[in-house]
Amino acid sequence: MTTATATATARPAPTAARRFRDWWANPWGKPRFLVLFTLAYLVWSIVPILIAIRFSFNEGRSRSTAQGWSFRWYTEDPDLSVLHDPDLSAALLQSLKLAALAVAITVPLGVALAIGLTRWRGRVAGTSRYVSLVPLVTPEIVMGVALLLVFVHVLTFIPLGTPAQAIGHVTFSLAFVLIIVRSRLLSIGAEYEEAAQDLGASPLQALRLALLPMLTPAFVASAIVVFAISMDDFVVSAFLSSGTNTDTVPVRIYGAGRTAPTPALNALATLTLAITIVIAAAFFAVWRLVLARRGRRGATLGEFAEIDDAYAKATRLTER
Amino acid sequence: MPESSGPVARRREAFWAALALPGVVWLALFFVVPFYVILGVAFGTVDPIIQTPLPAWNPLDWNTRAFDFVVDGLVSSGAAFQTVFVRTFVYVAIAVALSLVIAYPVAYFVARYGGRWKGLLLLGLIAPFFISYLMRMLAWINLLQDDGWVNDVLVWIGILDEPRTWLDGRASSVIIGMVYGYVPFMILPLYAFLDRIDKDLLDAARDLGASPLQAFRLVTLPLSVPAILAGCVIIALPMFGDYYTPDLLSGSPKTSLIGNQINLYIRGGQQIPVGAALVVVLMLMLAVLLAYYVIVTSRAQRRLRG
Numbered sequence A: 001m002t003t004a005t006a007t008a009t010a011r012p013a014p015t016a017a018r019r020f021r022d023w024w025a026n027p028w029g030k031p032r033f034l035v036l037f038t039l040a041y042l043v044w045s046i047v048p049i050l051i052a053i054r055f056s057f058n059e060g061r062s063r064s065t066a067q068g069w070s071f072r073w074y075t076e077d078p079d080l081s082v083l084h085d086p087d088l089s090a091a092l093l094q095s096l097k098l099a100a101l102a103v104a105i106t107v108p109l110g111v112a113l114a115i116g117l118t119r120w121r122g123r124v125a126g127t128s129r130y131v132s133l134v135p136l137v138t139p140e141i142v143m144g145v146a147l148l149l150v151f152v153h154v155l156t157f158i159p160l161g162t163p164a165q166a167i168g169h170v171t172f173s174l175a176f177v178l179i180i181v182r183s184r185l186l187s188i189g190a191e192y193e194e195a196a197q198d199l200g201a202s203p204l205q206a207l208r209l210a211l212l213p214m215l216t217p218a219f220v221a222s223a224i225v226v227f228a229i230s231m232d233d234f235v236v237s238a239f240l241s242s243g244t245n246t247d248t249v250p251v252r253i254y255g256a257g258r259t260a261p262t263p264a265l266n267a268l269a270t271l272t273l274a275i276t277i278v279i280a281a282a283f284f285a286v287w288r289l290v291l292a293r294r295g296r297r298g299a300t301l302g303e304f305a306e307i308d309d310a311y312a313k314a315t316r317l318t319e320r
Numbered sequence B: 001m002p003e004s005s006g007p008v009a010r011r012r013e014a015f016w017a018a019l020a021l022p023g024v025v026w027l028a029l030f031f032v033v034p035f036y037v038i039l040g041v042a043f044g045t046v047d048p049i050i051q052t053p054l055p056a057w058n059p060l061d062w063n064t065r066a067f068d069f070v071v072d073g074l075v076s077s078g079a080a081f082q083t084v085f086v087r088t089f090v091y092v093a094i095a096v097a098l099s100l101v102i103a104y105p106v107a108y109f110v111a112r113y114g115g116r117w118k119g120l121l122l123l124g125l126i127a128p129f130f131i132s133y134l135m136r137m138l139a140w141i142n143l144l145q146d147d148g149w150v151n152d153v154l155v156w157i158g159i160l161d162e163p164r165t166w167l168d169g170r171a172s173s174v175i176i177g178m179v180y181g182y183v184p185f186m187i188l189p190l191y192a193f194l195d196r197i198d199k200d201l202l203d204a205a206r207d208l209g210a211s212p213l214q215a216f217r218l219v220t221l222p223l224s225v226p227a228i229l230a231g232c233v234i235i236a237l238p239m240f241g242d243y244y245t246p247d248l249l250s251g252s253p254k255t256s257l258i259g260n261q262i263n264l265y266i267r268g269g270q271q272i273p274v275g276a277a278l279v280v281v282l283m284l285m286l287a288v289l290l291a292y293y294v295i296v297t298s299r300a301q302r303r304l305r306g
Helices: A002-010 A016-025 A032-056 A072-076 A086-119 A123-131 A140-153 A162-188 A191-198 A203-232 A235-239 A249-256 A264-293 A302-314 B007-042 B065-075 B080-113 B115-130 B133-144 B149-157 B171-196 B199-207 B212-223 B225-240 B244-249 B258-268 B272-305
Strands: none
Touching: A032 A264, A032 B080, A032 B115, A032 B133, A032 B171, A072 A264, A086 A123, A086 A162, A086 A203, A086 A249, A086 A264, A086 B007, A123 B007, A140 A162, A140 A235, A140 B007, A140 B258, A140 B272, A162 A203, A162 A235, A162 A302, A162 B007, A191 A203, A203 A264, A203 A302, A203 B007, A203 B115, A235 A249, A249 A264, A249 B133, A249 B244, A264 B115, A264 B133, A302 B115, A302 B171, A302 B225, B007 B272, B065 B080, B065 B272, B080 B115, B080 B171, B080 B225, B080 B258, B115 B171, B133 B149, B133 B171, B133 B244, B171 B225, B171 B244, B199 B212, B212 B225, B225 B272, B244 B258, B258 B272
8 A cells, every 4th residue: 555655656747758758659649740730830930020029129229139128119219219210100100091091992892892793683794793803813013013004194183192002902902802792692692682672672771771781790801801901012002102101011111121220110010010910809809799799600710711712712713 | 583674673783783883993993994004005115205105005006116025035045034934933833832831731730630729720820911921021031130040040050050141142032931921821721621621521431441641632632622723823823923022032133033023124214115014924924824723623623523
């Protein structure tokens, strides 16, 4: 009895290395190579960003080595910080301004287009359905050049700078709203509107009372996606910029990335990232709320994967 | 039951058309017309004095000087455009292949074995969508500096004897940068697809005596061919127009891609028609690639169904 207890207590507690060996040798666990591969991927994908964020808090001027902690490059430096360098703060404001304009114009325009194109059966509708997906397979540089030339040579009343940039952002994000709303429309079907119209509603009433409420989750998802791709956009913003005062954050990073003498650029990128995440998270919270109120399962992050998947499928340019 | 003809149906059609109209006009004005403007500029001339392009709107007036210049630079061996086009294809092919090697196992793991960690893993996969591409390149500029952490680590492990210059004309830096930048866009559609695969199919394969590896090779992999192709296409397309990755991670003519040439000609001012002609050539090549892809996927889907 006493010897048994003694041997039990004498067994050493498993060390981390030991536990790793046991886990590695366990034939019933998850595929171990894939676990390590996925973890390595996530580390590779996220750690560089965390390091860039860390350098933005440097006390010194280096962008490649850690030098203490401070808010010098955010607010404190009287000339070079994001707050005090007019080029940097203007870029952040321009990015936010364009993203807000893009969301405000693209979501209603895209939702109307998606509903119209799904229900309308004319010949123009067929062509438009096809053309409306082409932006998804158009490299951004092609769209940037096309819009630059059209504003310089044809639509000369639209000046380069904010108006041209906003139009560009709406044009490339329209197709994303289209695929998000269309996949939702296909899952809803036409029955609800038809029922409403059989009960005496006009098409407009059927749309407003039956269809639009069911599309609310698609509105919110569209808003998140348009906001994110507008904040991310570089090429169209760069081609349609009229000068440093309409440069967005990515344009500024491109312009100064290789030559910037201080971590203020890292601070600008970090601030932009923080603002993007806060706004996207707020939209996401609204989305969950909307879905929960409709009694559906709460929205999951998997829905983003579905959106990207719909995008991937839309590259085939074929209608279902 | 909605009638197929008659005044009510016609009114409905008109209502849907009116709803679509603003978007259709928008796309016509800002997407279709601009493509014609590219053609007009590419086939136009340049003002002899102030060097601005004079677009030719009438196809009868089209002048092929810019195209002759581009085609000449493409076909004579070793000419500038030929080198750049070949380099672009090689970079894109390597970057897409590397992305697939990374994306497929990650998507497969999260879809099949994510379990209770799935939400967190997905958050990690989606995070790059909310981090601007340029910021992600900036992160690598920081790391790849001469006194950066990549050199520190490689010298410390002993792989390198002395710090290496990563940011000056190295193909490897540009390709790795592209993979880093675009791979998240490939993982998500693969994940969405693999997540939907009916697990009963795999169970059936196992019941019939297939080993896990055989079940993967004979069921999962053939099913995922269309998703793999779609993932390759959505990252290859932006790569073909990329000029910022080589500019930021190399900045040398040794890694200049098609996108860099377009950017130089369009924004350099002197020979805008050549830039426009390059855009047209790029679009034609991508159209051929896309047509091939659409044919292959529709054939693959038919085979799966039949």
